[in-house]
Amino acid sequence: MTSFTDSLIELLGGLAWVPENAAGIIFVTVSVLVALPVFLFMTLNAMVAVYMERKVSAFMQDRLGPMEVGIFGFKGGKRFWGGIGQTVADAVKLLGKEDTIPGEADRALFIIGPFILFGAAFATFIGIPIGYGLVISDFNIGIFFVIAISSIGVIGVILAGWASNNKWSLYGAMRSAAQMISYELPVGMSLLLVVMVVGSLQFHDIVMWQEQHRWFLFHSPFTALAFLIFFASGVAEVNRTPFDIPEAESELVAGYMTEYSGFRWSIFFLSEYANMAIIALMSAIIFLGGWLSPLGGLFRTFNLEQSWYFLEGPWWGVFWISIKAIALIFVMMWVRWTWPRLRPDQLMYVAWKVFIPFALANIFFVGIWELLLG
Amino acid sequence: MTASLFYLFAVGLLGASLFVVLNPNPMYSVVALVFGFANLAAIYFLLEAYFIGALQVLVYAGAIMVLFLFVVMLLNVQSDADHPSLPRVFRIGSWWFGALALVFIGLFLLLVGRSALALLAPSEVPPTQIGSVSQVGEALFTRYLLPFELASLLLTVALIGTVFLAKKKI
Numbered sequence: 001m002t003s004f005t006d007s008l009i010e011l012l013g014g015l016a017w018v019p020e021n022a023a024g025i026i027f028v029t030v031s032v033l034v035a036l037p038v039f040l041f042m043t044l045n046a047m048v049a050v051y052m053e054r055k056v057s058a059f060m061q062d063r064l065g066p067m068e069v070g071i072f073g074f075k076g077g078k079r080f081w082g083g084i085g086q087t088v089a090d091a092v093k094l095l096g097k098e099d100t101i102p103g104e105a106d107r108a109l110f111i112i113g114p115f116i117l118f119g120a121a122f123a124t125f126i127g128i129p130i131g132y133g134l135v136i137s138d139f140n141i142g143i144f145f146v147i148a149i150s151s152i153g154v155i156g157v158i159l160a161g162w163a164s165n166n167k168w169s170l171y172g173a174m175r176s177a178a179q180m181i182s183y184e185l186p187v188g189m190s191l192l193l194v195v196m197v198v199g200s201l202q203f204h205d206i207v208m209w210q211e212q213h214r215w216f217l218f219h220s221p222f223t224a225l226a227f228l229i230f231f232a233s234g235v236a237e238v239n240r241t242p243f244d245i246p247e248a249e250s251e252l253v254a255g256y257m258t259e260y261s262g263f264r265w266s267i268f269f270l271s272e273y274a275n276m277a278i279i280a281l282m283s284a285i286i287f288l289g290g291w292l293s294p295l296g297g298l299f300r301t302f303n304l305e306q307s308w309y310f311l312e313g314p315w316w317g318v319f320w321i322s323i324k325a326i327a328l329i330f331v332m333m334w335v336r337w338t339w340p341r342l343r344p345d346q347l348m349y350v351a352w353k354v355f356i357p358f359a360l361a362n363i364f365f366v367g368i369w370e371l372l373l374g
Numbered sequence: 375m376t377a378s379l380f381y382l383f384a385v386g387l388l389g390a391s392l393f394v395v396l397n398p399n400p401m402y403s404v405v406a407l408v409f410g411f412a413n414l415a416a417i418y419f420l421l422e423a424y425f426i427g428a429l430q431v432l433v434y435a436g437a438i439m440v441l442f443l444f445v446v447m448l449l450n451v452q453s454d455a456d457h458p459s460l461p462r463v464f465r466i467g468s469w470w471f472g473a474l475a476l477v478f479i480g481l482f483l484l485l486v487g488r489s490a491l492a493l494l495a496p497s498e499v500p501p502t503q504i505g506s507v508s509q510v511g512e513a514l515f516t517r518y519l520l521p522f523e524l525a526s527l528l529l530t531v532a533l534i535g536t537v538f539l540a541k542k543k544i
Contacts, residue, residue: 024378109401140506141424148428151436155408158443162401170447177440184436201507 003138005034034136038125046273047087053333054086060337097262102165105259109163114260114267116156121274123149128281129203131291131317142203143191146282147184150237153271154180160268161256172255175245175344179236182351183243186233189359190226193366194286197223207290215289220373222366227287229355229362231328234279236351238272241336245344276329284324291317380420387413400446404439411435425507 012026051066058065066083101110127145129135139145154177161173194216195201198209210216216223236243252258257268284290293312342350390410394403411434418427514522 106401109405112405139424141428144428144432144507145424148432148436151432152408152412154436154440155405155443158440158447159401159405162443162447174444174447177444181437181440 003133003135005030005137008033035122038122038136041125042122042270042274042277045277046270047091049273049276049329050090050269051084051087052329053336056330056333057337060334091266094262094266099262099264100259102259104165106163106165109159110259111264113156113160113163114264114271116159117153117271118156118267118274120149120151120153120156121271121278123152124278125274127203128278129207129285129290130281130321132204132207132314134314134318135203138202138204141201143195143201143206143282143286146278147188147191150275150278151180151184153275156271157256160260164256164259166259168252168254168258169256172252172258176239176256178344179239179243179245179347179351182348183233183236183355186229186351186355186359187237189356189363190230190233191286193223193226193359193363196363196366197370203285203290206286207292210289211292215292216287220366220369222362222369223287225358226362226366227283229359230287231279231283231331233351233355234283235332235335236347238275238279238332240272240276240332242339242342243347244341245347276332277325280325280328280332281321283328284321288324289320290324291321293317293320376420380417383413383416383420386410387417401443404442404446407442408435408439411439423506425510 008030009026012029055065057063064082066086069083069085069089071085071088101107124146126136127139127142127149129138157176157180158173161169161171161176164170194206197216197219198206200206200209206216213219217227218224257265260268293316296312387410390406390413393406394410397403397406411430415427415430415435418424418430
């Protein structure tokens with residue numbers, strides 16, 4: 001199994017004009033070549049997702065959403081793509097804003113808080129494949145790496161809340177810490193079940209297994225339940241409504257990011273949308289067959305020959321995984337604009353008394369299921 | 375290449391650890407400790423022990439450090455910056471400090487020497503397998519089963535104690 005980084009190193013090492021023993025140069029070049037696309041992806045993802053969020057919320061509330069700002073003179077008019085330049089304008093505005101740090105804040109921690117959150121989201125992308133072999137580094141512990149790195153982000157949230165020296169921020173940070181730690185457990189447990197069935201932690205092996213058998217969502221009732229638990233806990237870990245008590249604007253102004261503005265605030269935003277994309281991509285890979293074509297799976301059950309209308313292949317794979325991830329992101333937005341926020345005690349109740357017992361029982365029952373039918 | 379990366383992370387780890395003990399502000403110490411753990415995880419990654427590296431990040435940096443942060447935040451631990459004079463024992467120049475430093479340096483050299491000797495001896499396990507999930511699992515459930523179970527017992531006792539202390543009205 002080759003990864004994106006391996007092929008890059010091989011390519012650069014094979015070039016004639018690269019001197020011998022230039023491991024250092026190759027290392028730096030490859031790091032930049034790998035980091036830039038991830039950063040670009042995160043930025044683009046945030047811009048597109050914000051526009052999508054505003055349009056989806058507008059649609060759900062029977063409004064039009066952003067309609068005025070065009071891009072390069074293209075305004076779109078009174079159709080659903082009106083205001084297509086809104087997020088670009090917003091991003092430029094955010095970058096031009098004055099950077100304020102409260103006088104009583106702890107300067108150093110105030111500054112590094114958002115970057116820890118961003119760094120965690122950024123590093124998580126290293127392990128997530130978006131197609132066959134299209135992964136930055138193919139660890140033998142894929143899933144575990146992603147869970148471990150994304151657990152760092154909460155430290156950034158706590159630091160930001162504490163360093164702001166603001167009651168609302170501190171409350172937001174405390175709630176966020178309690179929530180993220182609680183919901184890490186059901187996430188891990190529901191993934192454990194998939195790992196148990198496949199016998200590997202690698203994303204590639206999980207998708208290969210699904211290619212040979214069926215998607216995990218349809219594999220057994222227990223894996224379907226695990227998907228629900230994973231997705232709901234994932235939404236909770238991203239701090240989105242109905243689980244957004246850390247930044248509940250009606251009680252805490254904006255929670256841990258109350259004191260942030262301009263560029264630093266936009267880093268929080270970038271990380272939140274990047275985390276959304278991570279949860280959507282992970283659900284798509286682990287439970288919805290990743291880059292496998294749904295048509296291929298469907299036709300193969302009827303014992304049809306491999307053909308072009310299966311829409312399978314490396315580039316179709318990227319298309320399918322994007323479609324699945326975007327659909328899941330849409331579900332997150334749908335949920336956000338449909339349900340009200342939970343109370344903190346209800347949130348803890350859902351995590352500790354519903355999700356974790358169900359996830360534990362799930363592991364037990366899927367073992368029996370695999371023994372009897374596997 | 376690997377060697378220079380190792381030195382980079384080792385310097386980061388040592389620097390962060392020194393910062394943890396020498397810094398008067400407990401919040402900064404916790405953050406430096408997280409940074410140190412990240413560097414340690416990176417060293418494990420260099421050794422291709424991905425599982426242990428990720429465990430390091432998940433358990434220490436992700437969970438235990440969050441608890442540390444909670445404690446430091448909620449107990450409102452005062453910064454020592456207001457009274458910067460260290461206890462006599464730790465002042466550079468006191469003979470105590472010198473003796474202590476010598477002991478620690480000796481211990482450090484001993485440990486480094488021992489692990490260097492262990493590295494020279496050929497290992498039975500192929501290097502890419504060390505620290506993989508199956509290796510760790512096998513070691514935990516065969517050779518170290520008793521300590522593993524005892525540790526879980528200890529955790530259970532701690533958990534019951536916490537519930538008992540926190541919920542007096544049950």
